[in-house]
Amino acid sequence: MGPLVPQGIIGPEWDFIIALVIGMGFGFILEAAGFSSSKNLVGLFYGYDFVVLRVFFTAAATAAAGIVLFDYFGWIDVEMLYVQPTYWGAAIAGGMIMGLGFVTGGFCPGTGFAASSIGKIDAMMFVLGTFLGALLYGETYPLLKDFVNSGYEGGIKIYDTLGISRGLFTFLLIVVAVGMFYLVPLIEKRVKKPEY
Amino acid sequence: MEQERIRTKDPNKYMNPYLAGVLLGFVLIAAFYFSGRGPGASGGPKRVTAAIVEAVAPTHAHQSEFYGKYVNGPHSPLKDWLNFELLGVLVGGFISGALAGRLNLKVEHSPKITSRKRLFWALIGGILFEYGATMARGCTSGAALSGIAVLATGGFVTMLAIFGGAYLFAYFFRKLWI
Numbered sequence: 293m294g295p296l297v298p299q300g301i302i303g304p305e306w307d308f309i310i311a312l313v314i315g316m317g318f319g320f321i322l323e324a325a326g327f328s329s330s331k332n333l334v335g336l337f338y339g340y341d342f343v344v345l346r347v348f349f350t351a352a353a354t355a356a357a358g359i360v361l362f363d364y365f366g367w368i369d370v371e372m373l374y375v376q377p378t379y380w381g382a383a384i385a386g387g388m389i390m391g392l393g394f395v396t397g398g399f400c401p402g403t404g405f406a407a408s409s410i411g412k413i414d415a416m417m418f419v420l421g422t423f424l425g426a427l428l429y430g431e432t433y434p435l436l437k438d439f440v441n442s443g444y445e446g447g448i449k450i451y452d453t454l455g456i457s458r459g460l461f462t463f464l465l466i467v468v469a470v471g472m473f474y475l476v477p478l479i480e481k482r483v484k485k486p487e488y
Numbered sequence: 489m490e491q492e493r494i495r496t497k498d499p500n501k502y503m504n505p506y507l508a509g510v511l512l513g514f515v516l517i518a519a520f521y522f523s524g525r526g527p528g529a530s531g532g533p534k535r536v537t538a539a540i541v542e543a544v545a546p547t548h549a550h551q552s553e554f555y556g557k558y559v560n561g562p563h564s565p566l567k568d569w570l571n572f573e574l575l576g577v578l579v580g581g582f583i584s585g586a587l588a589g590r591l592n593l594k595v596e597h598s599p600k601i602t603s604r605k606r607l608f609w610a611l612i613g614g615i616l617f618e619y620g621a622t623m624a625r626g627c628t629s630g631a632a633l634s635g636i637a638v639l640a641t642g643g644f645v646t647m648l649a650i651f652g653g654a655y656l657f658a659y660f661f662r663k664l665w666i
Contacts, residue, residue, distance in 0.1 A: 294521040295524030296523075297522060298523075298524040308569065308572040311523065311569045311573040312572045313576060314515060314518060314523070314527055314573055315573035316577070316579050316583070317511075317518070318512070318515050318527050318576065318577055318580060318629075319577030319578060319582075319584070320583055321508050321511050321512045321580075322512075322580075322581060323580070323581040323582075323588075324502065324508060325503050325505060325509075325512075328581060328590065329596060330610075331596065331598075331665070336654075337658035338665060343502070346505035350506050350508075350509020350513065351508075351509045351516065352513070352633060354509065354513025354517075355512075355513040355516035355637035356638075358514070359517060359637060362517070368520065372524050373520050373525065373638050374525040374526070374638075376630070376635035376638070376640040376642040377640075377642055378641045378645065379624075379625065379642070382624050383625075383642050383646045384645060384649045385624075385649075386619075386620040386621065386622075386624025386649070387620065387624055387647075387648070387649020387653055388652070389619055389620030389653070390616070390617050390620035390621055390628070390653065390654075391620075391649065391654035391655070391657060392616050392653055393614070393619075393620060394613070394617065395658045395660075395665075396612050396616065396661055397609060397610050397614050398609075398613060398665070399610070399617075400617060400627055400629070400650075401530045401533065401618065401621065401629065402527075402528075402577065402627065402629040403628075404529075405532075405574055405577045405578055405581065406578075406580075406581035407581070409578040409579070409585065410584075410592070411592050412595075412596055413594060413607065414596055417610040418610040418611070418614035419614060420614060421611040421612065421613060421615040421618065422530065422614045422615075422617065423533050423536065424611075424614070424615050425618025425621075425622070426533050426536075426537035426618050426619075427537050429534075429618070429622040430537065430538070430552060430555050433553060434553070445641070447640060447642075449639050449641060450640065450641045453641045461639065473506075486665065
């Protein structure tokens, strides 16, 4: 039963090799889907290309449904999985700053690394920026400390927050994703894609 | 000539987005099944930066409440799952780019702006994105995608804030793109 490394079924020495292989799959798909070009990525925010929405929500729904099924069949112990902790203030403020970074830089960190690997110099500058951003955060941390640790609720789950069952939420996630896949072509048809 | 045209691939031909999404979903499931965690991309630069600060100013790093979390542990912050995973992203992206004929050293930018302007804003964007990601404990990969995979409330909130923030600010930076 998974997760294999935390359960001790696979030795911890394999964890970094697994990380490398997972990363290769991740980077390959990001590049192959066109996420190595910021023109494709920011299309989401100007309405001319929704490839990010299609890939992101297909992946999110596949993974969420897959993990629920793995749990149902007893193949994975969900209690042992790392769950993104919820800090309300930091998640919202940090997310908004990331949104500003997205429309100015044209990448997010994962896509920036993937695009750097095929020679995009703009992506390399973005990646350089991520190191400077971490440094800036480290140096300003004393000022932010109280705010970023406020509103902590631990590894809470969205279906508990909304007060519905896990199965129903997963079903709704898929319905909303498919609904968006039907709607976005209507916007794409009306907005001219820039040529470059 | 004819043969060359057949061999030359169209670098603008990308994988079907739904196929890419399903495959990406499988990668996420595999990450959780094997390692009990999902992939991320902002945690790598954070740890590498902590290691650089430790090398340049060890006292400052060890006394800092922020860097201390990474440099005062039993292992170097470089010896981390996220760093190996990001190394894999570079390799995987390169393989895909090589197969698709997209390896090309260039600055991609709208013809309405100069390369220098594109590079300036790419740097600013990188700084902002990592700053926000460190605050929110993860970026589009580690917080949003991996968070949603395990149905974490924080994953959904961060995802909505990233995309909501981007839509909110998009108008002011439209000249960079369209």
